[in-house]
Amino acid sequence: MENYLNEDMMKAIEAADLDKDDEELVKKVLFQEKAKKSQVWSEGDAAEYMNKLLLEQEEA
């Protein structure tokens, strides 16, 4: 995933000095966003996407 986000984005995330969990979440959100770029989101898409992310985090 790290490789998928560009180098500057990774540096900016690091520079923002977030909690480790939050940092991971930000990376995941942006990674998903990049994957879904140029696609239209439906309500279902958005909910599914966020729920999945948060669930993953809770499980971790």
Next chain:
Amino acid sequence: MAVITSVQIKNFRTYKNAEVDFRDNHGVYLFAGNNMAGKSTLLNAINWCLYGDILLHSIKNEGYYDVANDSMDESELTEVRMYVEIEDRTYSFRRSVKKGALQDGALEVQMRGDDGNWSRLDSISAGAAVRSVLPKEIRHLFFFNGEQLQDIYTNNDSKEHNLKNNVYKVSEIDLIDYATSHLSYLRDLYLREIKKHNSNSEKIDKLSEDVKSIEAVIKAKTESLAKNMDKVTEITKKINDLDAILKETVDARHLLERRDDLTAEIKDLDGQIIEEKMNKQDLVREYFHKTILHHDFKEYREALDVAREKSLIPPPIDPKITSEILRTGICICGHTLTDEEKKNIEAQDAEYKQRKELQFLTDGIYAFAQVDQALPPIRFAYQDICEKIYDLTDKRDRKATELKKVNEQLEVMDTANLPDDPELTRTRYEENLQKYNMFIISDKNSLEDNRAELKKAKTELEKAISKDESSAEIEKRRVKTDELIEDLELVKAKMETMIREKLRDQTWKTFSKILPSEYVGIDIDESYKISLVAEGGKIRSVNRASTGQLKALGLSLVNALSTGLGYSEAPLLIDNLYGDISDTHYTELTEMVSNLSAKKQIMIMNLDMEKVDHEFKAEVVKGRYMLEKTKDGTVIEEYGNE
């Protein structure tokens, strides 16, 4: 790095059947041909092949365009095929369309495997291959009309040319915006969900409305604050620019006065020097005459005495003796005779001989009597004059050097842009500045109140929600989503700063090579407005640069966006590179293109091959092609190959 190796065009607009191969992965490729010969059409064909639409406007009319060749048969296809090498892989992009069908046609992408066989890519991989050549959303940075080159850095309303917009796309800051907007949407969904299950739904409704309306107020105020801050930056810059112009004008006035004074002083000194030189000449002449008389008649007087005693006619003066004495006189004075002086002395010499000897003698004797006393004072006077002339010349030289410097300073000064009434304009700007600063203070104060209000409303909302256990889980997520949005905003702020610095440094790296040394950098402010930085950190408007330099700045930005920000190298395709600039400004642009061509392919369309070819060094140009419209459509021929 994407490299186009070949383009084949069939039945596309003016082209019936044409092909062009590119032999190197970098360098300049020149295309020339008359109007309507097919220059823009070639660029459009490449663009159409990749994206299925038309970018350059010459064949686009009110949004409608037809890619078909007029004389093609109904059974034939319009087709453009390109071979492109991307990171050691060869791809074939082929787009075709039937005559009269939808103009975007169908794209087929194939990739050559290690075994040399071609395999067709599915639509998702084909899209990815096109993106590897060049993503559609930033293609206007690579295909462009030279006349519009400087638009790259102007922040006009056009989305395509807006620098900030382009930077967001290239650096992918736009991902953060998308994410924030999607998360806000999600947050609202959570809230709706919470309300559905919550027994306090009415209260939650009201509190949510409160939160929303306070958020709307904060958003509006934040936008207004940003606008007012932009306005303050803009006005401050205007004042700085005006001050710079005013200062320059004052400086220019002083310099003009100094120039007039110096010119007058130099003229006066020139007069004095001429006068002193004439005095010196007179002294030299006097000295010569007296020296000549002194020497010439010393012996002659004795001869004369003898002649008198014997009542004889006085003997003539030997011309050789006279010349000898003349030389002695010259040596004594250390003076080099001018041609005119030589002539005069020769004439006088001749005159001596012609004059009646007696009269000559009398003059001589009289003069001789004076000579012993006269010579030393003349010598001192001569010395004084020499020193005086030296001082005057030295003074004049110093004034002339100063004048030269003044003139040089005046030459680079631009006093033409002075407003009609600068002081009045400045006062008006200052009044506006004060007004906007007041707005900012008031915005900031009330924003603080609103934020406190929001915090309170949110806490109350959270309380209302948490009273209902069934909503607690979703509420946790809603709060987390909120926090995530804040985190993303922070990341965006960090990234903006980094990217702007990177864009600035990368642009300067290429742009500085063609700018005069008086500039030490460029500045890109928060609204992505570009300025030049002069020595001493003074910010100067880019409009001070020549049109050639401005176009080169556009190219530097394109290069920075395409390479410095981490994007792979793509070819540049430029229609009419030197459009709308005079040939005196070609140099900077040519140099910039030559520098960039060391790493990428640059295709340039121009009217006149010889004219554009003449601009580039032979080693930079990798191919020259002439486009000609014939009855069989546009043909592409290598230029210079018989």
